[in-house]
Amino acid sequence: MHQALRRGPSFPPAGTVRPAGLRVRWLAAGVFAVLVALVAGVSLGPVSLPPGSVAIELLNLLPGVRLDSGLTEREIAIVSELRLPRVVLGLLVGGLLALAGAAYQGVFRNPLADPYLLGVAAGAGLAVTVVLTLGVGAGGAMSGLPVTVPLAAFVGSLGAVVMTYLLGAAGGRSRSPATLILAGVAVSAFLSAGQTYLLQRHAESIQAVYSWLLGRLATAGWQDVRLVLPYFLLTALVVLAFRRELDVLSVGDDEAVSLGLHPQRSRYLLIAAASLGTAAAVSASGLIGFVGIIVPHTVRLLAGSSYRVILPLSLLFGGAFLALTDVVARTAAAPQEIPIGVVTALLGGPFFVLVLRTARRVLT
C-alpha cells in the first residue's frame, strides 16, 4: 500500500500530499464505457437492425416521444424486450460482481478474494439443485424459470454466507479475516458435496441445474432487472459509503482503531452488503466468474490503489465489461449463443495479463 494511507484517509494534515483520489478523467472514462456498452448492446445482435432505427426506438422509450423508426412490431420487441433488458442486466450484474469483489479484496486483505469466496456459489448451487430436483414450486415465469429458482439462489447464497460467518466466528479467539476465508472454503466444499449428491440421485435434473449454473444473460427480461435493481442500489450505496474505511482496513486493524474506527463493525457491514449484492446477481443470472477478480485489479493497476478510486470505477467498468462481453457472446457465433462465462474468461484473461505486464504499479 502506498505511504500516504498510513496517515488516514480523511485527515490530510496541512502540508502533506494527499493520496491520489478519483480523477475526473477516469470517472469520465468509466461513464463513457457504460454508454458504449449500452449503445453497442442495443444495436448489435444476431438480428441486424439499422442503427438509426434502433436509436429512434430508444428515444421512443422516453415518455411523450412518438417517432416512426420504420421497424416492424416484432423488431421493436427485439430491441425493447430482449436487447435492452439484457444490456441493463449485464451492467447491473457486472457492476455488482466487480464491486463485491473489490470490497472482499479490501476486507480480507487478499488480492485473490472473489465474490463467491464465502460460499455464495455453492450455497446458490445447492439451493437451486434442491428446488429443481425435488420439483418445489412451479408456475410464474422468470427468465423461463419458475420464480422459486431465483428466490432459492438468493436464500441459498445468503444462507451459505451466514454459515461461513458463524463457523468463522466460532473459530474462537482468532477472528482474523483468514479464519473467515477458510470457513468459506469448508462451507463451499460441504455444500458442493450436497449438491453433487443430489444431482447423482436425480440425474434427470442435470440439464436444468447445469444450464442455470453456467450463468446466463441469454434469457434476460425486465423481470430480472426489476429483481436485481433494489439490491444493486442498496449494495452500491453501502459499499461506496464505506470507501474510506476500506482504505484503512486494507492497511490493518490497528491503524483503523487508532483512527477511531470500528474495524470489526465496518468489516461485517461490508461483507453483508457485498454478499447481498452477489446473491442478487447470482439469483438473476447464475454464476458468472472472473469479473469480480479481474475488473478491480485492472482498475487498481491503471487508475490508482485507493478504494475511493477502485470502488466506483469497478462498478462502472465491471458493468461495461460484462455488457460488452455479452454482445460478443450473442454475436460471435450468431445465431447461436456462447456461454457468457466462456467469453469473460477468453477476453478477460489475455487482457489482464497484458495489464499486468505493462502496468507500473504493483498489486497488493
Add this chain to the structure above:
Amino acid sequence: MSRRTPRIFAATLAVAALALGACAERTTETPAASGSPTSAAFPVTVGSLTMEQRPEKIVSLAPTATEMLFAIGAGPQVTAVDDQSNFPADAPRSDLSGYQPNAEAVAAKDPDLVVLSDDRNKIVDQLAALKIPVYVTAAAQNLDDTYRQLTELGILTGNATEAADVVQRMKDDIAKLVAEVPQRVQAPTYFHELGPELYTATSKTFVGSIYALAGLENIADAADPGGKSGGYPQLSQEVIVKANPDFVFLSDVKCCQQSAATVKARSGWSGINAVRNDQVVELDDDIASRWGPRVVDLLRAIVDATSKAAE
C-alpha cells in the same frame, strides 16, 4: 475463472446427451441372425455379440431400451431397469443409474444380458471383464436405427417375430400419420425447445427427422449448417423472435416447468405467431426425448397439433 470452463463443456454435453445423445456412434453392425427370425433357436449372433441361450435376467440401463424390450414382448425376461425407466409402468424399476452406471451394482443383479444406451464410466469394458454380454442401443439418428435396434433386440432375446411385428406396426402407423399431413403451399415453421436456456434440435437430429415427416420447417437449421453443434445449437432469443415460428414445441415441460403460459410471459415473445395463435404445444418430455416405439405417439402429437392449424 477458467475452472468454470470444464463445467460448461460438461453441461453442454449433459444437455446434448440428455436431449437425445448428441454423439451417438453409429454401430456398423448388420443383423446377422443365424436362423430365420421366426425360429428363436439359440445361439444367436448380432454383430460381435453371441447369445448362447435365451436371456432370462435382462438388465436395462436406459429408458428407451426398456420401452423397446417391453414392446417386443421381452418384458417378462427383464429383472431390473434403471431409475429413469418410467415406462411402461410395470417395468421393474431399481436404483440402478444409467447416468452413473456402476458395474458392481449391475453385476449384483446377476444379469445374462445388459442393454444400455450410453457407455459411461467405462461400463461396457467393466461388464465385458465380468463376462456379461452387453448390447448398446445408442441414440438413434433416424427411424431406421430404431427399427434396427428393435429387430436386433428381438433376435437377442428370442422375440424376433414380435419385434418384426412391432417394426411393421410402427411403419404402418407412421405412414398413416404422414398421409394425414395436409398438402400445404408453405410449410409451417417450428421451434423445438429442449430447455429454458433455448437449446434446440435441427432437422439433422432424430427428433428433427420426425418433424420433417409432419411437413414442418425447422427455424434452427440455419444455426447449425455444418452440424458443428451436433445438431443441438443454443439459439439467441432474438433469433427465435425474428424467425417467428408458427409453432413452438416444448419438451421441457416436466423437467423445467415450462408451459404455453410461461412462454407467453417471456419478455418479447408475445408477438410471435406461435404465441399469438395459441400454437405452443406442450409435449411429453419423455416421449420427445426417446427413440423407442413411442415415437409414433410423438409424430401423432405433432401431426394433431399442426394439421388442424389454420394455413
